Amino acid sequence: MPTKVEKDSVTGQMTTGHEWDGLRELNRPLPKWWLYVLYATIVFAVVYCVLYPSVPYFTGYFHGTLGYSTRVKVDADVAAVAKQRSAYMDQIKVLSFDAIRKDPQLLAAAETAGRITFANNCQPCHGAGGGGNPGYPALAAGNWLWGGTLADIQQTVTFGIRSGLDTARQSQMPKFGVDGILKPDEIQSVADYVMTLFGQPIPGRDVSKGKQLFADNCAVCHGEAGQGNRDVGAPKLAAQTHLIAQDRDGVVAQVTNPHMGVMPNWNLRLDTATIKSVALYVHSLGGGE
Amino acid sequence: MARISKADRQLQLQQEEAGQHLYANRVRVYPKSVHGPVRRFKWAVLIFCLGLYYLLPWLRWTRGVTQPRQAVLLDLFHERFWFFNLEFWPQDIYYLTGLLIMSAVGLFLVTSLVGRVWCGYTCPQTVWTDLFMWVERIIEGDRNERMKRDAGPVTFDVVWRKTAVHAIWLGIAFWTGGAWIMYYVDAPTVTVEFWTGTASKEVYFFTALFTATTYLLAGWAREQVCTYMCPWPRFQAAMLDEQSLTVTYQGWRGEPRASGKREPGVGGDCVDCGACVTACPTGIDIRDGIQLECINCGLCIDACNHVMTRTGRPNWLITWDTLADQTAKAAGTHTGFRFFRPRTIIYLSALVVAAGVMITAMALRPGIGLSVQHDRAPLFVRLADGNLRNGYTVKIVNKAASQVTFEITTHGLYGAFLAESDEGLGPAETLGLPVGADRVGTFRVLVTGLPAALVDGSQPIDFTLRNVLTGEQTTYHSVFMGPEPGQRR
Numbered sequence: 202m203p204t205k206v207e208k209d210s211v212t213g214q215m216t217t218g219h220e221w222d223g224l225r226e227l228n229r230p231l232p233k234w235w236l237y238v239l240y241a242t243i244v245f246a247v248v249y250c251v252l253y254p255s256v257p258y259f260t261g262y263f264h265g266t267l268g269y270s271t272r273v274k275v276d277a278d279v280a281a282v283a284k285q286r287s288a289y290m291d292q293i294k295v296l297s298f299d300a301i302r303k304d305p306q307l308l309a310a311a312e313t314a315g316r317i318t319f320a321n322n323c324q325p326c327h328g329a330g331g332g333g334n335p336g337y338p339a340l341a342a343g344n345w346l347w348g349g350t351l352a353d354i355q356q357t358v359t360f361g362i363r364s365g366l367d368t369a370r371q372s373q374m375p376k377f378g379v380d381g382i383l384k385p386d387e388i389q390s391v392a393d394y395v396m397t398l399f400g401q402p403i404p405g406r407d408v409s410k411g412k413q414l415f416a417d418n419c420a421v422c423h424g425e426a427g428q429g430n431r432d433v434g435a436p437k438l439a440a441q442t443h444l445i446a447q448d449r450d451g452v453v454a455q456v457t458n459p460h461m462g463v464m465p466n467w468n469l470r471l472d473t474a475t476i477k478s479v480a481l482y483v484h485s486l487g488g489g490e
Numbered sequence: 491m492a493r494i495s496k497a498d499r500q501l502q503l504q505q506e507e508a509g510q511h512l513y514a515n516r517v518r519v520y521p522k523s524v525h526g527p528v529r530r531f532k533w534a535v536l537i538f539c540l541g542l543y544y545l546l547p548w549l550r551w552t553r554g555v556t557q558p559r560q561a562v563l564l565d566l567f568h569e570r571f572w573f574f575n576l577e578f579w580p581q582d583i584y585y586l587t588g589l590l591i592m593s594a595v596g597l598f599l600v601t602s603l604v605g606r607v608w609c610g611y612t613c614p615q616t617v618w619t620d621l622f623m624w625v626e627r628i629i630e631g632d633r634n635e636r637m638k639r640d641a642g643p644v645t646f647d648v649v650w651r652k653t654a655v656h657a658i659w660l661g662i663a664f665w666t667g668g669a670w671i672m673y674y675v676d677a678p679t680v681t682v683e684f685w686t687g688t689a690s691k692e693v694y695f696f697t698a699l700f701t702a703t704t705y706l707l708a709g710w711a712r713e714q715v716c717t718y719m720c721p722w723p724r725f726q727a728a729m730l731d732e733q734s735l736t737v738t739y740q741g742w743r744g745e746p747r748a749s750g751k752r753e754p755g756v757g758g759d760c761v762d763c764g765a766c767v768t769a770c771p772t773g774i775d776i777r778d779g780i781q782l783e784c785i786n787c788g789l790c791i792d793a794c795n796h797v798m799t800r801t802g803r804p805n806w807l808i809t810w811d812t813l814a815d816q817t818a819k820a821a822g823t824h825t826g827f828r829f830f831r832p833r834t835i836i837y838l839s840a841l842v843v844a845a846g847v848m849i850t851a852m853a854l855r856p857g858i859g860l861s862v863q864h865d866r867a868p869l870f871v872r873l874a875d876g877n878l879r880n881g882y883t884v885k886i887v888n889k890a891a892s893q894v895t896f897e898i899t900t901h902g903l904y905g906a907f908l909a910e911s912d913e914g915l916g917p918a919e920t921l922g923l924p925v926g927a928d929r930v931g932t933f934r935v936l937v938t939g940l941p942a943a944l945v946d947g948s949q950p951i952d953f954t955l956r957n958v959l960t961g962e963q964t965t966y967h968s969v970f971m972g973p974e975p976g977q978r979r
Contacts, residue, residue, distance in 0.1 A: 217512065230514035232718060330881070332868025341881070342871040400876070441876030485911050487871065487881060487936050 290314070294474035298351040301481065308481065315482025318475055322467070323483075331486040336445055336462060343488025344442055346434045350490050354480040361466035362434065369466060372433040377418065378457025385457075387414055392452040398427040398438045403449070518640070519713060519773035521623060522633035522765075526792030535611045536620055544665065547672035551575075554891040556928070564674050576852070581859060581887060588848040592841060599837035601729040603829070604810070605736035609722065610787035615715050618666070618708035619771065625658050633768055659709045660701070667700030713772040716785055723782045730780075732813035733828050737788050739766070739777040739808050742820035747777075759803045766790035766808055776808055858896070859887030859930075860955040862966045869971045872941075878972045879938045881911065886933070886955060888925040895924045895958045898935070902951045903970050906939040922958070939970055947974040 206218040209227060216225045250256065253265040264270075289310040293301060301307050320329070326337040333339025343349055347357050347370050360368040377383040383391065387410075394411030396403055416425065422435035429437030436444050444462075446455040467476060483489075551561035551574060558565060563572040571578035578585060597608055609616060630636045630651050639648050671680055671693050683689035684697070707715055716723060730736065744760030752761075760777070767775050769790050772783045776790045794808040811819075818825045865881040873879055888894050899920040900906050909916030911934040915923075925931035943949065951970040956963040 228512065230511055232714060233513045233515055234714075235718065236513050329867030330865055332871060339868070339871050341868060342873050342879070344874040437874060440874035442872045442874055485934070487879060487911055489911075 286314075290472075290474040290478075293477055294472070298477070298481070301477075311478040311481045312485055314475060315478035315480070318471065318479050319482055322471070323479070326464075331483060331488070335447075336460070338444060339442070339488075340483050341486040341488055342442065343490070344437065344440065345431065345488065345490070346429075346436055346444070348431045348490070349484070349488055351480050351484050353490075354483050355476060357464065358471075358476050358479055358483075359466065359468045362464040363461065364464065364466040366466050370434055372422075372435070372461075374422070374435075374455075374459040374461060376458055383414065383418065383456070388453055388456050391415055391419070391456055392449050395427070395438060395446075395452045396449050399443070400439075400441060401448075516714065517773060519771065520633040520637050520768075521771045521773075521789070522768040522793070523627055524769045524789050524792040524796070526795055528788040528792045532611060532620070532787065532789070536617050539612060539617050540621065544669050547669060547677040556891055558676060560676055562673065563676070566674055577889065579859075579887065579889070582855075585848065585852070588844060588851075592844045592848065595837055595840045595844060598729050599834060599841060601726055602731065602734055602833050602837060605730065605734050606723075606726055606784070606786035609716065609726075609785035613785075615707060615720070616771075616785060616787065618662075618704060619712050621662065622659055622708045622712075623771070625662070626655050629655050629658075656709070659705055663701045663704035663708070664697070666704040667697040667702075670700045671697050713783065716772060717783050723785075731831075731833065732817075733831055735810045735812055735827065736780055737776060737784065737786050737791065737808065738811045738813075738816055739779070740806075740811070740816065740819070741777070742816070744777070744807055759798070759807050761797060761801055763797050765793040765797050769793035856962065856964050857889050857960070858955060858957055858962055858964055859885075859889075860898075860953065860964050860966045861885045862953045862968045864968055864971070870973070872973070873938070876941065877938050878941050878944070878970075879936055880970050882935045882937065882953075882968065884923075884933045884935045884953070886923060886925050886931045888927065888929055888931065890927060890959075892927050893924055895922050896931075897922050897956045897958055899954055899956075900937060900951050901954060903937070903939045903949055904943045906937055906943070906951070906970070909936045909938070910934065911936050937970060939972075941972055944970070944972045947972055 205216075205220065206228075207216055208214070209216055209225070212227060215228045217228045219226050250263075251265070252267045253269050254262055255265060256263040289307060292307060293311050293314075296307075301311055319327075319331075323331075326334060327340055328334050328337070331340030333342065338344070338346060345353070347353060347362070357370060360366050360370065362370045363372075375382055378385065378388055390408070390411035391414045392411070393403055393406050394408040394415050397408055402408070415423075415427075422430055422433050423438050424430055424435070427438035429435050443451075445460055446452045467479075471479070546562055547560065549561040550559050551572075553559065553572075557577075558572060560572065561574050563570075565572065569580050571582075600607060611617075626636070630639065639651070642648070668681075668684070671684075675693065680689055680693060684693060711719075739760075743758060745758040747760035747762040748757045749762040766777065767773075767790075769792070770776065771787065771789065772785060774781060774783045776784065788810065791806070791808045791810075795805045798805050798807055812825075812827060815825050815827070861884075863883045863885075865883070869880070871879050884898065886896050886898075888896075897920050898908070900908065907917045907919055908921050909918070910921060910923075915921045916936075917938065921935065923931060923933055937951070939949075948969050948971045951968050953966045953968060954963060955966070
């Protein structure tokens with residue numbers, strides 16, 4: 202309680218009686234209606250506490266008489282969004298890619314769904330925006346292993362590559378070194394020739410032997426001119442960008458004991474409409490065929 | 491407010507005086523009507539402001555067939571603001587920043603020159619309170635009559651007058667709330683819709699909201715808004731200095747004040763009649779000097795002049811003057827009003843600069859807009875043939891009322907060519923992109939370039955957009971990226 206209400210000598214006003222280290226406070230009374238507003242907010246708080254979830258117990262909490270719950274509301278919101286989405290997704294599921302692409306609104310919805318799905322599922326390996334990572338193809342660049350049409354992409358995403366499914370895309374590069382198909386010096390010769398396909402020939406190196414070995418052992422999959430073969434997912438070697446082996450040492454390692462990538466099948470995790478959306482998104486990144 | 495008896499009130503005032511109450515009852519203000527040049531000016535400003543507010547939405551304007559015919563329309567639903575010949579898109583929001591800067595600096599300038607004239611004349615709180623007081627005065631009579639009726643018993647006379655006042659207040663408040671809505675939707679349309687019950691929920695809600703706030707703030711809260719709610723009176727002191735014109739009681743002339751008949755030349759000019767106090771809409775005594783509650787309306791000037799004339803003394807005992815001039819006058823000299831002082835020059839130049847920038851930006855505002863955003867990831871991709879490709883999101887604003895084809899091309903990267911992603915247009919050096927009427931077109935454009943054209947891993951690149959019909963063009967500076975020198979991937 203205020204104890205020393207007194208008149209301030211400078212202003213002639215009364216003080217509140219509070220004093221802190223010699224500092225005193227002038228009494229400028231608040232309007233009463235202001236005080237009533239405070240009481241009104243207290244009443245509001247009490248009513249709110251009765252109607253809505255409020256007081257915690259040791260083992261739970263008071264649920265409120267209205268039975269309101271944010272979790273129920275979230276479920277309702279999610280259901281509402283799902284219903285809204287299904288209008289698009291149902292169409293994406295049944296329509297052909299051509300039909301979807303003729304409908305700008307549907308295409309925009311599919312590419313948005315595809316973008317989010319890609320970011321959640323594909324991005325860890327293929328990089329944001331399909332930029333690729335060492336050993337994982339850059340989808341935006343369009344240097345496809347298994348084909349870049351919408352149908353190709355849909356099939357790859359659905360069944361995966363070497364995923365263990367019978368329907369998966371399947372191929373194997375022989376272990377030329379480990380299994381003794383080629384001798385170490387032969388592998389060195391092949392590597393010298395492959396570097397010419399890469400466009401980085403090693404100066405003064407005779408590649409005729411390597412060329413012959415390539416024609417006998419590698420061309421069957423990678424093509425005579427190293428153009429690759431999408432039927433077996435054999436990478437194009439006559440190119441500036443490469444999936445696994447970036448230099449001569451890499452080529453030697455790959456021929457000796459090949460590394461072959463695996464992509465999971467997504468048919469058990471994503472529904473058809475979502476996979477088609479992902480295919481449309483990946484196709485739009487710049488590499489689509 | 492609950493009414494209390496005179497004796498109770500007296501007791502309470504004593505207790506408040508004694509500092510025993512931390513909460514004060516509201517002292518109801520009964521401003522007495524005044525006549526004079528200040529009051530006439532205030533009426534003129536009030537009529538102008540209210541006329542502008544109520545009638546502006548009804549002003550029609552000729553525009554394109556598909557565009558609204560209302561001169562001032564803030565079309566939030568279609569994201570377009572219309573001011574006569576100007577059309578604003580959400581992208582133009584920074585003009586609002588400019589407008590707010592100009593308003594703030596303008597307010598500072600006016601306040602440092604002539605005090606709180608905004609508060610006294612043009613603040614909506616003041617204008618509507620003044621209008622409501624006028625209604626009250628016509629039906630319930632002037633100050634003395636109103637005080638007598640409020641203190642007396644509840645009779646039929648009191649009841650019908652109070653009912654009439656509140657009914658008219660609510661009517662004005664409703665008109666105010668309705669006019670507010672008309673700035674956001676077409677006025678004639680919404681009027682018809684409102685009365686046929688077909689308007690949207692928002693229209694009814696906001697009309698009701700602004701009806702309620704107008705009625706409460708102008709009818710009930712009045713000067714309490716200025717005294718307790720508004721921040722402006724609290725920091726206006728920073729705008730005022732000894733050279734600002736404010737409503738001033740000329741104490742050197744008025745004091746010592748005394749009432750009753752006096753010989754001319756004896757004592758000060760103030761006859762202590764209290765006319766300035768009873769005229770004050772915020773219920774203060776201007777003779778106590780400049781204070782937070784004073785809204786600088788100057789009605790006390792008219793009230794005082796009336797008394798001065800009647801008692802044969804010179805007018806303008808209360809007047810607009812500066813503190814510096816008053817100090818000089820008290821000492822028997824006189825200083826003029828200094829319009830140009832560092833403070834006003836700074837405010838004025840800030841205002842001129844802001845206005846200049848705004849007007850220039852507005853005049854040079856292109857009818858087309860281009861924004862180009864470089865993909866954040868991947869920054870670039872290397873193609874199998876060794877070329878580099880960058881992706882950009884291109885947004886094109888078409889403000890025309892018809893579809894327009896825009897040509898986009900790039901400069902600054904030798905041998906670059908463009909393509910619209912996903913088997914769209916190109917590859918070509920120039921793409922023709924169609925954008926619908928009154929729309930923003932979004933395109934993903936891929937630019938392919940030779941790595942040899944890059945210096946230091948990246949290269950500035952300009953996108954130029956040309957309206958095929960009008961030839962109007964605009965440029966956007968962006969960048970083309972590639973690997974750092976020595977980096978292979």
